[in-house]
Each structure stands twice: as C-alpha cells, then as structure tokens.
Amino acid sequence: MSGVTSPPGVAPAPPGASAGARPRLTLTSLSRRRWFRRVVVWGALVLIYQLLAHLAGPLYLPGVWDVLVQVREVLADGAVMGDLGQALIHLCIGFGLAVVTGIAIGVVMGSSTMAEYVIGFFVRAMFVTSLVAVLPVLIILFGFGMTFRVATVYLFSVFFIILSTATGVREVDPQLMTMGWAFGAGRAKRAWAIGLPSSLPFIVSGMRNGLAQAFAGMILAELWVTRGFGLTLTSVAANRDLPRFFALLLIVTVLAAGLTALLKVVERRLMPWGNVSQGGPVR
Amino acid sequence: MSSSSPSPERHDPHVEIRDVSKWFQSRSRKGEQMTALDHVDLAIGATEFISVVGPSGCGKSTLLRLIDGLDAPDAGEVLVGGKPVTGPGLDRGVVFQHPHLLPWRSVERNVEFGLESQGVDRAQRKERASELLELVGLKKFASYYPGQLSGGMQQRVGLARALAVDPKMLLMDEPFAAVDAQTKLVLQEELEKIWLQSAKAVLFITHDIDEAIFLADRVIVMSPGPGRVIDEIVVPFPRPRDFALRGTPEFAALVHRVLEDLRGQADVLRGTQGKVADVQRATFA
Numbered sequence: 001m002s003g004v005t006s007p008p009g010v011a012p013a014p015p016g017a018s019a020g021a022r023p024r025l026t027l028t029s030l031s032r033r034r035w036f037r038r039v040v041v042w043g044a045l046v047l048i049y050q051l052l053a054h055l056a057g058p059l060y061l062p063g064v065w066d067v068l069v070q071v072r073e074v075l076a077d078g079a080v081m082g083d084l085g086q087a088l089i090h091l092c093i094g095f096g097l098a099v100v101t102g103i104a105i106g107v108v109m110g111s112s113t114m115a116e117y118v119i120g121f122f123v124r125a126m127f128v129t130s131l132v133a134v135l136p137v138l139i140i141l142f143g144f145g146m147t148f149r150v151a152t153v154y155l156f157s158v159f160f161i162i163l164s165t166a167t168g169v170r171e172v173d174p175q176l177m178t179m180g181w182a183f184g185a186g187r188a189k190r191a192w193a194i195g196l197p198s199s200l201p202f203i204v205s206g207m208r209n210g211l212a213q214a215f216a217g218m219i220l221a222e223l224w225v226t227r228g229f230g231l232t233l234t235s236v237a238a239n240r241d242l243p244r245f246f247a248l249l250l251i252v253t254v255l256a257a258g259l260t261a262l263l264k265v266v267e268r269r270l271m272p273w274g275n276v277s278q279g280g281p282v283r
Numbered sequence: 284m285s286s287s288s289p290s291p292e293r294h295d296p297h298v299e300i301r302d303v304s305k306w307f308q309s310r311s312r313k314g315e316q317m318t319a320l321d322h323v324d325l326a327i328g329a330t331e332f333i334s335v336v337g338p339s340g341c342g343k344s345t346l347l348r349l350i351d352g353l354d355a356p357d358a359g360e361v362l363v364g365g366k367p368v369t370g371p372g373l374d375r376g377v378v379f380q381h382p383h384l385l386p387w388r389s390v391e392r393n394v395e396f397g398l399e400s401q402g403v404d405r406a407q408r409k410e411r412a413s414e415l416l417e418l419v420g421l422k423k424f425a426s427y428y429p430g431q432l433s434g435g436m437q438q439r440v441g442l443a444r445a446l447a448v449d450p451k452m453l454l455m456d457e458p459f460a461a462v463d464a465q466t467k468l469v470l471q472e473e474l475e476k477i478w479l480q481s482a483k484a485v486l487f488i489t490h491d492i493d494e495a496i497f498l499a500d501r502v503i504v505m506s507p508g509p510g511r512v513i514d515e516i517v518v519p520f521p522r523p524r525d526f527a528l529r530g531t532p533e534f535a536a537l538v539h540r541v542l543e544d545l546r547g548q549a550d551v552l553r554g555t556q557g558k559v560a561d562v563q564r565a566t567f568a
Contacts, residue, residue, distance in 0.1 A: 173383075175379070179377075180396075182377045183371075183377075183400060183448070185396075185399075186400075193396075193399075194385065197387045198387075271387065273386050273428045
C-alpha cells in the first residue's frame with residue numbers, strides 16, 4: 001500500500017514565499033512571469049499603434065492618449081452609458097434565453113438520433129447562414145424595439161450553444177453509462193447524474209462562444225435600426241470623431257472580454273474536478 | 284466438462300447458466316456471426332469464489348455481462364437466485380477493468396452511487412460509504428476526486444462502490460489487470476479477506492493464471508473461437524491463503540495444468556489440429 005499515505009503531486013511552495021533570500025529580479029527571471037510577458041507584448045502593440053497613428057495622422061487613426069481622454073468622457077456621459085446599459089439588458093435577456101433553450105434543444109439533439117435527424121438539419125443550416133441577412137425579416141416581424149434586439153442577440157448566440165451541447169451529450173463515455181445502468185440508475189438518473197456533468201465543459205465552451213456572438217448581435221442590431229448605442233456609434237462616425245469612436249469600441253470590447261472572463265470563473269467553480277491534477281483534498 | 288463433479292455448493296447454486304450460447308455480428312466481415320459462447324453450463328454456489336481464465340475472445344467477459352443482465356443470451360438461460368435475469372440489478376455488484384468512476388464526484392460520492400438508486404437517504408449513504416472506504420483502506424481520501432488517486436486506489440473505490448449496495452454476488456471483470464504487480468498482490472489478499480467476511484458469490488474474470496488459482500475455489504478455463512469451457516479445476520487450498528502458497532509445488536501443479544489447457548488451445552488456434560491437446564486432455568481427464 002505504498003504511496004497511499006501521501007497525496008499524489010503535492011504542489012510545491014510558490015517561489016519566494018518562504019523566508020530567506022528572495023531570488024533577484026533579473027531579466028531572465030522576469031521573462032518567465034506571465035504578467036511581465038503581457039506587459040511587454042501589450043506595451044509593444046500600443047507602441048506600434050501609436051507609431052502608426054502618428055504616421056497616418058489624426059484624420060485616419062487617433063492617438064492613444066486622445067482615445068483614453070475620450071474613454072473618460074464617455075464613461076462620464078450619462079446618456080451614452082444609459083444607452084449602453086439598455087443594450088446590455090437586451091444582451092442579458094437574449095443570451096439568457098439562448099442559454100436556456102439552447103441547452104434544452106442541444107440535449108434533445110445529442111441524445112436522440114431522430115431529433116438530430118429532424119432538428120439538426122435546421123440548426124446547422126442556420127449556423128452557416130449569414131444571420132445579418134435575416135435581420136430585415138426580424139425588423140418586419142418585431143419592429144425596431146426591444147423585441148427585435150433581443151431576438152437578434154438570441155439568434156446570434158443560440159446555435160453555438162445548441163451544437164456544443166449536442167456534441168457534449170453525444171461524447172458522453174458509453175462505459176460510464178453502462179456503469180450507471182449496472183448500478184441501477186434509470187434513464188433519467190443517468191442523464192442527470194452522468195450525461196449532464198460530463199457534457200458541462202462542452203456546454204460552457206458553447207456559452208463562451210455564444211456570448212461573444214451575442215455582443216456582435218447586440219451592436220449589429222442597434223446599428224441596423226440606428227437607435228440607442230448604435231445611433232451614438234453611427235453619428236460619432238459620421239462626424240468623424242475618431243477618438244470618441246475608438247473609445248466607444250474599446251469600452252464594448254472590455255465589457256465583452258470581462259463577461260467572457262466571468263464565464264471562465266463560473267466554469268472553474270462548476271467544474272472543480274477539471275483542475276485537480278495536482279493534489280489536495282476537495283473543499 | 285463434467286457437470287457431475289461433486290462440489291458442496293452445487294446443491295443450492297446462486298447462479299445457474301444452462302446451455303447458454305451467444306452470437307455477435309462479426310465486425311470485420313459483415314453478415315458473418317461469431318460465436319462468443321457455445322453451449323456453456325456453469326453453476327456458482329451462494330458463497331463460492333469462481334475464477335474464469337482464458338485468452339481474449341474466449342467469451343469470459345460476455346459471460347459476466349450475461350449474468351449482470353447487460354446482455355441477453357441467444358440460446359439457453361441464465362438464472363440468478365432461481366429467477367431468469369432480465370436486466371442489471373443491485374443484487375449483483377460489478378467491478379470493471381477500468382474503475383469507471385465519475386470524475387466530478389468525490390470518492391465518497393462515487394461509492395454512494397448505487398445506494399442512490401436504492402433510495403437510501405443521505406445520512407445513511409454517507410455512513411455506509413465511510414464504512415466501505417474504511418474496509419478498502421481509503422478512509423482518508425473520502426473527499427478526494429478520482430483524478431487525484433492512483434490506479435490501484437481508484438480500483439479500490441470501484442470495489443467499495445460495488446460492495447456498498449451489499450450485493451449477493453460480485454462480478455469482477457479483470458479488475459486488477461490495469462494495476463501494477465505489487466499493488467495487485469495487495470489487492471488480491473484484501474479481496475480474499477473482504478470476501479471471507481462477507482459470504483458472497485464471486486465471479487472473477489482474469490487472464491492471470493496465478494491470480495485465478497490464488498483467489499478461487501474453482502477455476503474455469505475457457506477457450507476461444509467458439510467460447511467454451513474446456514476445463515474446471517477445484518482449488519483445494521485452505522483459507523485464508525498466504526503469499527507463501529504461490530511457492531508450493533501443489534500451486535505450481537495447478538498453474539501448470541491451466542497452462543497446458545491453454546497451450547493445447549493455442550495449438551488448435553495455430554491449426555495443428557489438437558493432437559497434442561487431445562493427448563493432454565486424456566492425461567488430465
């Protein structure tokens with residue numbers, strides 16, 4: 001029974017955590033740090049951009065500083081932020097609906113060949129269709145209001161979630177299902193206790209992709225009907241107020257990246273077994 | 284094989300396999316059938332430990348699946364506790380070659396899996412799981428995830444899960460085939476100890492001849508193409524069995540007998556048409 005007493009792969013103490021001589025910060029030791037690499041790469045990119053902006057002139061590319069000043073101004077502008085908040089509400093409703101229905105449809109599609117045969121065709125067809133082409137129809141159906149925008153967000157994100165969930169359900173280890181059967185678990189119990197948890201990584205990854213698409217849908221819907229945040233974008237572009245335009249884009253990008261990162265955190269919380277390869281009891 | 288050979292458990296068998304055959308569609312050649320089991324008879328006593336040895340393709344795993352009800356026989360019948368098997372049930376606990384633990388559940392919650400289907404309440408499940416983890420020596424690891432355990436430890440969890448529902452019978456499909464040699468020895472001795480305490484029937488599938496003889500009351504030797512029982516050996520050694528048993532000439536003689544059974548089959552497989560095998564059959568009959 002050797003090896004039973006000590007948990008496998010106890011994580012080593014982080015460098016520099018123990019008392020004593022701290023390792024000196026040399027360039028090579030720094031270059032191994034993740035934050036340092038990020039700073040270097042991002043710094044370089046900003047620098048290159050600034051250089052290009054300088055070469056192109058403010059009529060074509062705004063300088064970094066001008067954009068940052070505008071970011072502060074936009075953040076202080078109640079009207080724009082209100083529009084953005086409104087857009088985010090549409091996003092949340094549309095994406096929420098997409099998650100709920102997408103997972104449900106995906107589970108059905110993944111677990112029944114018949115359903116896959118019937119629904120799968122439409123889902124795949126819609127997935128490859130340029131959804132922008134559908135927007136005029138949506139406007140006819142729903143008008144210019146909130147329903148239209150929510151519907152656009154929904155359509156942009158739902159297919160990712162459906163297909164990813166269906167794949168996850170299909171990929172469930174059949175041996176685990178046999179185990180469940182052998183241990184007296186009925187169909188429903190097997191789906192709930194084995195199928196769902198094992199397809200969770202697929203579902204969450206579908207949600208992450210879907211969320212990115214939802215943002216695209218949100219902006220696109222408002223650009224089409226030139227209302228709210230979309231109207232701001234259009235008019236700022238028409239005035240050729242490039243620093244402000246870039247500031248608006250930057251804010252949306254940061255928001256999207258932030259929400260996607262949030263999903264990553266949710267993923268880790270939902271699936272703690274995914275990163276347990278190195279030691280330590282659960283809790 | 285001689286189904287009339289005397290064995291005390293024979294009078295009240297827990298499992299009866301009567302003239303069972305099972306066919307499968309050949310994967311390589313469409314439309315052709317492979318005979319996985321060909322007219323197999325076997326009875327297992329209520330507290331008997333049976334090992335089944337044989338090369339891959341001899342139908343030993345099929346036999347186990349039929350007893351568990353994961354498959355149905357094409358001919359003949361399989362009775363457990365006097366009733367025909369219609370599907371899996373918690374009166375039979377299965378231990379698979381790979382433990383098939385649920386990676387998202389803690390060790391303890393994996394052991395509880397079968398109990399959930401039995402409708403045992405939470406507190407009792409927890410208590411029962413902790414008893415069994417104690418039994419298999421993993422009490423300290425109750426809250427670990429399977430991914431954090433070694434292969435041998437995972438296999439113990441699989442055993443604990445099968446024992447948790449207190450089945451009348453254990454069905455073990457090459458459970459120690461994937462663990463290292465040292466761990467295997469420990470697990471074998473622990474299995475015997477647990478079995479001696481629990482009075483259950485065990486069907487233990489393996490391709491390790493030493494293991495089969497060391498553990499079993501009776502060893503069933505099977506041959507492939509079609510799957511048949513070619514020999515049945517009563518293992519007379521007293522229990523609990525000790526590691527030293529493996530070094531005795533009596534043990535070696537049994538190992539030799541199984542080897543010769545299997546070698547005879549190998550000759551048949553090579554196409555030398557079993558002259559040697561016949562001679563051996565005559566010698567050992």
